[in-house]
Amino acid sequence: SYEVTQPLSVSEALGQTARITCGGNNIGSKNVHWYQQKPGQAPVLVIYRDSNRPSGIPERFSGSNSGNTATLTISRAQAGDEADYYCQVWDSSTVVFGGGTKLTVL
Amino acid sequence: QVQLVQSGAEVKKPGASVKVSCTASGYTFTAYFMHWVRQAPGQGLEWMGWINPNSGGTNYAQKFQGRVTMTRDTSISTAYMELSRLRSDDTAVYYCAGQYGSGSGPFDPWGQGTLVTVSS
Secondary structure, eight states, X not given: OOOOBOOSEEEEOTTSOEEEEEEOTTGGGSOOEXXXXXXTSOOEEEEBTTTXXXXXXXXXXXXXXXXXXXXXXXXXXXXXXXXXXXXXXXXXXXXXXXXXXXXXXO | OOEEEEOOOEEEOTTOOEEEXXXXXXXXXXXXXXXXXXXXXXXXXXXXXEEOTTTOOEEEOGGGTTTEEEEEEGGGTEEXXXXXXXXXXXXXXXXXXXXXXXXXXXXXXXXXXXXXXXXX
């Protein structure tokens, strides 16, 4: 079965650029979706199909996907961006989530 | 607006079954596949399967096959997830999530989650 790998944690200074990766075999050939989850809340879609932002998501959130790595980039990181982030792909008719990355904004 | 509202928290004994509901509003119920995702305390997201509300067709993650049943009632725009033979490690928050159309689309919206506690 297909697996995707995320770092357990990422830390970045306030106002800097945070990058969260999602690794998988030839993941560049798949659509990658990203979700933000704050404590006690349901996940929220922040990037879909690699690089598209749903309405209401700040332009500071962007995504890319190539080769074996997809990346969620959060520019000008704010304290309110602290959360767990999950990547998600489809493998045939099943769904795979990454293990999640905790973003800390210092 | 597009919204999914789930049933309330449940406490079950090991070996019992639980049935969680998810009621959609603000969109055509049959236009979105409905997925179920769970999250054990302090853990990540785990996909359980989907139901096509239009046809009733389902696809379950291999881990849950034989224990999970997903159904729907289109007359009240509600999807259900029933998990049987509960164990303590089934304690988790269970989410429903909509996926527009078919294919490899994202999950949006999500329900608020239903806490299921399995304890003797």
